[in-house]
Amino acid sequence: MSGPVSKRRRVARINGLGNSYKSRMEKCMDENEMIKKENSEKEEQVKSIVVVIAMVQKDLDSTKIIIDQVLKEKLEIKKRISWELEKEKRKVVRMKRERKKIRKKYVFNRQSLKKKEEIIRKMNEKVKELDTRIADSVVKFDDRMDRKTKVNRCERVIQSISNMLNDTDINTFLTFFLGYINDNSNYTPRWKLTPEETFLVKVRFGLTDSFFKKFRKFYYDRTGFELFSSRWSISNVQKTISIRDLYVVKARKVSKKAENGREYEKMTPFAVLKSIETILGERLSALSANEKLTFNDATGSDICVALGGDKGSEETKLFLALENVPKANDAHSLLLLGFYTGDDTYDSLKENFSHIxxxxxxxxxxxxxxxxxxxxxxxxxxxxxxIKFISSLYGHPGQASSNPCFLCNINYSNHGAKKATLTNLKFEDPVGSRSLADFPNALVNVPLEDICLAPLHSCQGIIQKYGINVLVGQAIKLDCANVCSDVGDTIESQQKTLKRLENEEYMYLERIKAVTESIHTVEEIIEGLRKIEKKQKKCKKTRKVCSSSYCIANVIGNEIYSNGDMYSCESCNKTFHTYCQGIATPEEKMKLDLNVSSKNCFECDESIPFTVRRRISEVEKQLEEQYRRLEEDKETWEVVTNEKECLTESMVKPTKGYGKKMDIP
Structure with a gap:
């Protein structure tokens, strides 16, 4: 049995346990540190794994979206393909059905066609049989048949055609049939003009390209037929018969004079034939081919031609007339040699037609x-x-000279006291004849014996001058006797009277205008003087005043002020405005300019006081005088105007009296 532990041992045991615990604690702490270190490393790994997982998750989400889109597109494509397939299936089914229908229709039409052919064959046989049976009894379709019978036969023919075609509407067939008849040369009837006939219509009636195109369309829309040939065919005809290559055609500048006397240049056409022999030979060949080239006792076996010309309007034409034709006025007898803009004088003809x-x-x-x-x-x-053209050809001075005739040497005066008339000219006196040698500068070398004067124009001129004009002049004189005192006996004197009356009418109109302006000026002067007298006008003196005691420059209108002049009085040598001294008429202003006026100013004339009232009274007298002159001029103007209108009406277009009875043109 153990006894009680000593204190020392107990302490040692406690210290030993403490050290043991301490060493364990340190060991645990080291292990804890290691665990912490491992945990931190694992946390880093976990974080990395979490980031990777998040990235993978994001990629998975986007991939899922793409997969969804692909699946959706796949579904749509699948639907579209199925729809297209269904559509094609339906189309195939429909085509099969249509094919069956077409097949049935083809079989039906073929059978129907065979039936119609059989019907037409039987009808043809019946028609032939009927034609054979009634050939001798049918009346011939000619003009002896009346209209009703012709209409009935036409209706039977149309009905027969309709029965043969088995169609009630045969308009399309008739349109084609009429076109076939027109184009077939075996039949005479036709309604379409040939290219040559179309060209003739276009030229003869002056159809423009615009009208030609519109009329063709209008006619075709209304009838369904082409009346004219195409414009291309007309152009070919024009090129075939064109004679443009035979002429020199160009534009030239010609000096012209305007009404105001100013000269200006104008582009005018000019044409001249290249060769007379070529075009004359072609014309003779054409006339001979058409049996229109004739020879008689006058021509003999020769070709007789005449060179002629005339000025009409502004142009002078030169032509060649052929005598070997059946009719003298035949258009085929004339050949244009050239034309130009200008007079038919010797110099102009020589300049333009010397080659001809x-x-x-x-x-x-x-x-x-x-x-x-x-x-x-x-x-x-x-x-x-x-006569004028022939005189120009031979270089004769003309009919206004003292030797007016190019065939003889007669000499007389056309004016003055010794003017030749029908009563004093001795036609029986021998004067001698001229010859070609008397005209060394003649443009042509044709003897004077071969000159052919135009008898119709000569007779017309003589009758017009010595017959019709005399009667017309007397008719005009009788018609104007009650209005005009003396208009003359001849048309020439009446034309001079009309010219004089027109000048007088213009003169009186200008006088009335001038007097009216003078009255307006005088009234303005009176109004200005009255304003100064009553002191109603208070205005600034913006205008320069004159030496007058009562200058009205600042109380009158701008028109009167701008038209006013300044003048100096010879008595007092002061300068005044004309309107301040009551001078308003053009006559008084002209006298002041010419220094022939004896009028003194209001400032120095002893007989006139310097009062405004007296000035107004003096100017009012002038106003009365201007009104009197205006009335006289108006009365005279009315008389002159009546005479002029009466004479103009009688000479230009009479509506009554002897001129109406004579039908004066």
Missing amino acids: FHQFNNLHKISYQVNGVTITRNVRRKIVGD
């Missing part, structure tokens, strides 16, 4: 074709035209 005159002077023989054979004949040349 040279060819004409050397035209002695001409060749043309007759059935492929060349024929050559002599050419006999002549001159035709009015």
Whole structure:
């Protein structure tokens, strides 16, 4: 049995236990540190794993979204493919059905066609049988048949055609049938014009391209037919028959004079033939081919041509007339040699047509074709035209000269006291004749014996001047006797009277205008003086005043002020406004400018006080005088106007009296 432990041993045991516990504690602490270290490392690993897991989760989410989209698109594609397949299946089914229908329709139409062919064959046989049976009894369709019978036969024909076609509406067939008849040369009836006929219609009636196009469309829309040939075919016809290559055509500048006297340049056309022999030969060949080239006792076996010309409006034309035609006025007998803008004077003809005159002077023989054979004949040349044109061709000075005739040497005066008239000219006196040698500068070398004056124009001129004009002049004089005192016996004197009346009318109109303006100015002057007298006008003196005691420059209107002039009085040598001294008329102003006026100013004339009232009274007298002059001028103007209107009406277009009875143009 153990006894009580000593204190020392107990302490040692306690110390031993304490050290043991201490060593264990240190060991535990070391282990704890190691565990903490391991835990921290594991926490880091766990965190890394968590981050990786989060990233993986995110990738899984995006991948899921993509997978969902892909699945959705796959589903849509699958639906679309199924829809397209269904659509194609339906289309195939529909096509099969349509194919069956077409097959059935084809079989039906084929059977129907066979039936119609059989019906047409039977009808043809019946028609042939009927034609054979009634061939002798049918009346011939001609003009002896009345209209009702013709209409009935037409209706039977149309009905037969309709029965043959087995169609009640045969308009399409008739349209084609009429076109076939028109295009077939075996049948005479036609409704469409050939290109040549269309070109002739277009030129003959002056159809423009715009009208031609619109009318063709209008006619086709209404009838369904083309009346005219195409414009392309017309163009070909025009190119075929065109003779433009035979002429020199160009535009030239010509000096013209305006009404105000100013000269200006204007572009005008000019054309001249290249070769007379070429175009004359072609024309003779064409006339011979159409059996229109004739020879008679006058022409003999020669080709007779005449050179002629005339000025119409602003242009001068030169032509060649052929005598070997059945009718003198035949259009095929004329050939245009050229034209230009200007007068038919000697210098103008020489400048523009010297080339033509040279060819004409050397035209002695001409060749043309007759059935492929060349024929050559002599050419006999002549001159035709009015007296003025012929005088220009031969270089004659004209009918206004003292030797007016180009055929004889007669000499007389056209004016003055010795003016030749029908009563004093001795036509029976021998004067001698002229010859071609008397005109060394003539443009043509045709003898004067071969000049052909226009008899119709000569007769018209003589009758007009010495017959119709005399009667017309007397008719105008009688119609105007009650209005005009003396208008003259001849148209020339009446034209001069009309010109005089027109000038007088213009003069009186200008006088009335001037007097009216003077009255307006005088009234303004009186109004200004009254304002100064009553002191009603208080205005600034913006205008320069004159030496007058009562200057009205600042109380009158701008128009009167701007038209006013200044003048100096010869008595007092002071300068005044004209309106301040009551001077308003153009006559008084002109006298002041010419220094021929004896009027003194209001400031130095002893007979006139310097009061405003007296000035107003003096100006009012002038106003009365101007009104009196205005009334006189108006009365005179009315008389002149009535005379002019009466004479104008009688000369231009009479509506009553002797002029109406004579039907004066």
